[in-house]
Amino acid sequence: MDTIDFSSKKPKEIIEIIGANFESAKAKRDLEKLQSSIKVALEIDTDFFDTHSKAILHYFIGNAWSYIQNIKYPLEEFPLETYELEQQIICLxxxxxxxxxxxxxxxxxxxxxxxxxxxxxxxxFSEAQEYFNLCLNIDRKFGMAIGNRGFAMYYYARVIFEPTHQFIFMQYARKDLLESQSSNQVYLGAKNAFKSTAIEIEKAYPLDLLNDFKNYGDNYKKLTAKEREYREWCAINRLFINPLNDILTESVVANDYLFTPSMILRFDEKPIFHSLFNQLKQEFVSARFLFYEALNQYKPHFSDKEVVLMDTLDYSVYSFTLEKVKITFRVCYSLFDKIAYFINLYLKLGQNSNRVSFRNIWYKQLNKSNGLNERISTTKNWAMRGLFWLSKDLYETEFDLTIEPEAKEIATIRNFVEHKAFKIVESFNNGWSDKSEIFEIDRSLFYDKTFKLLKLSRSALMYLSFLIYDEERERKKLLGNKLTMPMEFIEIQDDEKI
Known part of the structure; x- marks a missing residue:
């Protein structure tokens, strides 16, 4: 593209020029112009931009990457890993x-x-619902979010194995898809797509059932006040390992029912995977409760009494409450590598179990430069694809590109919490030199990052469960009429969990 002198232009003018170049190249399907326009946009000195202008510039660049993606991969089928998708997510x-x-x-x-x-x-797909909900919390009438939420819910429903839950997803998907029809924000092509999807749902279920939205009542009635408050907090924050909690926050979803299906194993294989999932799930729900307790602790704990600590005049804080948050952070971060260990065993990838991590499990010999493992790159398992893309939210030295802007900082925090020196402060002391012997972080900021990890690990466990359900369906198809011997497991009762 022609060289543009931006030196005399205001941020708004620069953004308008960049946006016009992107749209012009999109209309002409000019891949080269899109790429050169992105390069120009990335080279702009944004030091004099206000926050809003920076945001819009990133948004426009993200759109440009989506235009390139659509030109290079015009069909629904696209490679598991593309640079364009990574850049879209980063920019947005x-x-x-x-x-x-x-x-x-x-x-x-x-x-x-x-x-x-x-x-x-x-x-x-679980996290997709979160983004749509965030949007609709801002503007309940935002038509494209309503329609796309319904669209995403429809596809989410197709991975749900429990018929009643799948139906509820379809109910709410149709509701959104139909509601989007009355919005003047939704362009005609999208309206048609949303309408046709609603019709597909209506073909599968009777209309009287689809229109009958149940009142599920109060399942908290028999609970103590403390347990009720805890479960309400989990439901509102969508932290139950339960897909229904992605669309509902009523008491009916206040349980962690999602587990693994019956699995097909050779006669000489140990049934280890249910046990492994038990442990992953228990660690998550325990971390979740510790975090909840920390959020609701308003006075010193008795275990902190008579513990001699010195005030070093740096606003640092120490308490059992904060240790609960640190434990939550540690546990949630550790779950990702444990999921990778699970995947390696379950899919029989044959990777070195001592070197497996959540970032490298997807690649041949655990090395990104060797390319994706064919078992991964050719998968039609939607949840497996989701786990692969979720892994890109984490930072490792060998994987410098992440799609989560905070990933490197979160990894650094984990390193300092586990291996070095980590300190939580009420406010930063600008008088201290900025050295790295101790990682300092504001209390509220650390809480936010821990909550982010809690949400991310919950999503990872959900995708792992769905991955297994889909994989077992495929294994049963391949098995055909071959004889299998069932091995029944019984549910561990709540009163046995001491």
């Missing part, structure tokens, strides 16, 4: 992190809707 996340501090509801909703659609597209 950067845009959202900036624009949420600004008073721009429309563009905030646009960005969140795009993120929701993108996450559904890559198999992170």
């Amino acid at each position: 996340r950067k845009a959202y992190s900036l624009i949420k501090e600004c008073n721009d509801k429309f563009n905030t909703c646009q960005i969140l809707t795009n993120l929701g659609s993108l996450f559904s597209h890559i198999g992170r």
